[in-house]
Amino acid sequence: MDWDKLRIFHAVADAGSLTHAGDSLHLSQSAVSRQIRGLEESLNTTLFHRHARGLILTEQGELLFDATRSMAKRLDTATARIRDSEEEVFGELRVTTAVGFGTLWLAPRLPKLYDKYPDLKIDLMLEERVLDLPMREADVAVRMKEPSQADLIRKRLMSIRMRCYASSGYLAKMGRPERLEELSSHRLICQAPSAPQVSAGASLINRLLANDVHSNLTVNNYFGVLQGVIHDLGIGVLPDYLIEDFPNLERVFPDIESVEVPVFLAFPEELRHSKRVAAFRDFVQEEIISHRRNLRELRERTPDDN
Incomplete structure (x- = not known):
């Protein structure tokens, strides 16, 4: 042809x-x-x-x-x-991840990557749909489960859990519930159990909704849930990685949480030697190390709330 x-x-x-x-x-x-x-x-x-x-x-x-x-x-x-040269990192890098993680954790940290590589062009694609990396719908993915597609290089970054949080203002006004049965006197803010999300989050939400919750707000991503929580609207189901950047959130029901959710970084085998991919991979791994250290220090300061 x-x-x-x-x-x-x-x-x-x-x-x-x-x-x-x-x-x-x-x-x-x-x-x-x-x-x-x-x-x-x-x-x-x-x-x-x-x-x-x-x-x-x-x-x-x-x-x-x-x-x-x-x-x-x-x-x-x-x-x-x-x-790609040995000394420089430049050009477009298409990164896909979930809306919540991309909006609330990854995007706020990208200035550090751009400071180091000012000629890098990142196309950040935030959606719950799993893009096909081998078919090059994206170059790199950060996913809330281990990728199942073949011909991918994958690395486990960290684990997260979904927990219940509220603002100090809300708790001062409405009181802090100690038992799940007391949720009937509070507003629950969460994603709908049927919304695209990790199964661990959906399972926790179903458990909470089983407690005769009279008022709730469902939002189809964690950014919206967070906005409701920080504006004193109710108790929200949120991923624990938010505590580092939003230390005013207070944990409610400290014994209640989802099962562990693994976070993986993945990219196609054919991009193994890409300088852009390597730069992004190293950046994310460094930020994860910093994130873990900051969370550990935060827990040592406020062990009862985190």
Whole structure:
């Protein structure tokens, strides 16, 4: 198959227009049209439906576009790896992690990484969906469970637990419950048990909701839960890594917590020698060490609340 025709097809499919594709490729519309027509003839199929407002891919065109999109991602990766030097870390790094961890723990620490590598460009993708690393939907993942995909390098970073927290203002106003049965007199702030989250969090929430909770607020991510808690709205179910950055949170029900949730960093085997990936991996590991030390010191100062 003619690589040049595929390159032009990809540009047309991406732009949805012969004219716009021609502009990006520095080719005339007629030249682009001839290449597309030649590709369709070589494949004996129609790749585009043509109408007044532009071009729409046929079913066969969609199949080919999926292939060229994958090829383009791999070529971009190869180009970036080639450009990596031994001394410098630069270029784009696509990092995926859960909304809560990315928003509340990772993002606030990124200034340290940028201070060290100012030419790094990070695309931080926060979502609960597990992106396909081998298919290069992302370069690096920080996940709340061990990745199951093949051909990944993985490292366990730490463990977290979901616990109950409230603000000092809320507890001063409403009192501190000592037993789960007393939740009926308080508002519970949490994710819905059916929301995308680690199973350990859902199990803890189900246990708490079984105690005749009369008022609750459900939010579909931990950032929203945290906002409710720090604004004195109720008792929230939150991951314990927040205590370092929000020391005014007070733990409620110190004997109640979720099972341990492992946190893994993973990236494709093919990026083993990427300087950008190595820089991010080392940064996260250093921050984890600092995080553990700070939590230990915090627990020594306030052993009853943490």
